[in-house]
Amino acid sequence: xxxxxxxxxxxxxxxxxxxxxxxxxxxxxxxxxxxxxxxxxxxxxxxxxxxxxxxxxxxxxxxxxxxxxxxxxxxxxxxxxxx
Numbered sequence: 001x002x003x004x005x006x007x008x009x010x011x012x013x014x015x016x017x018x019x020x021x022x023x024x025x026x027x028x029x030x031x032x033x034x035x036x037x038x039x040x041x042x043x044x045x046x047x048x049x050x051x052x053x054x055x056x057x058x059x060x061x062x063x064x065x066x067x068x069x070x071x072x073x074x075x076x077x078x079x080x081x082x083x
Contacts, residue, residue: 001031005056007063009071013037016071018062020055030058 006019017033028049035042049055067073 004028005059006076007059008074009066010037010074011071014071016066018059018066020049020059028052028055030055030062032062 001024002022004020004022006017009016009018013036015035015037017031019031020028021031022028028051030047030049031044032047033042033044047058049058
């Protein structure tokens with residue numbers, strides 16, 4: 001998977017990763033991964049997109065929703081060190 005854009009979010013109990021990536025066939029998709037910080041619960045969802053504009057629109061929509069729901073955006077340097 002070739003990651004083109006990535007943002008990480010967290011709350012006191014949950015974490016969330018959102019990214020735009022190309023799969024092995026070169027198709028774009030928006031990928032959401034969520035997880036508990038204190039348990040092993042989590043999951044992921046792939047949303048296929050036809051073009052970059054559609055992927056970026058979905059990415060912005062999901063980012064706005066995460067922020068409205070109380071998630072804090074993790075700066076990229078901190079996110080890289082946490083991985």
